[in-house]
Amino acid sequence: MEASDEQLMLAYAAGDATAFETLYARHKGGLYRFVLRGIKERGIAEELFQEIWVRVIEARQRYAPQARFTTWLYTIAHNRMVDHWRKRGLNVVPLARDDPDDPAPLEPAAEAAREPQRQAETNEQLERLGRALHALPPAQREAFLMREEGGLSLAEIATATGSNEEAVKSRLRYAVAKLREALDG
Secondary structure (H helix, E strand, C coil): CCCCHHHHHHHHHCCCHHHHHHHHHHHHHHHHHHHHHHCCCHHHHHHHHHHHHHHHHHCCCCCCCCCCHHHHHHHHHHHHHHHHHHHCCCCCCCCCCCCCCCCCCCCCCHHHHHCHHHHHHHHHHHHHHHHHHHHCCHHHHHHHHHHHHHCCCHHHHHHHHCCCHHHHHHHHHHHHHHHHHHHHC
């Protein structure tokens, strides 16, 4: 049976370095995409991504599984990104697909990639989705990405962002409605 994230973090705190490697492998993709989509500049996003993991490493002895590991991890990420924005006068940097070599943009499914017409349609939808994500207010975009990239529940997003569940539910509802409208339009 596979160890839970919480068990792995506790094992890491007890000195099991492979437990950290497993945690990192499980969460690096989603966390990186979350940070990159919140911070436009790839170099800064990579730096913040590394700082988040450094904070996880530094906090290993204090870690207590009071919530899911992902809630704790995305709380660290949220707080680090908020610190970044505050240092820059709260200029929230939106999602963009400026770099064609960027591994983080949404990718079409493998089957769709085989058919040129479907690939073109999928790429067009991904572009519309990217623009729609870019247009979302920062709080809605963050809640949506925490849900989609991190798999966090309403309660976990509320905890991570220092909000309440009703506010998160509203942000998600508005975000999904705006995204659907953009994709259907």
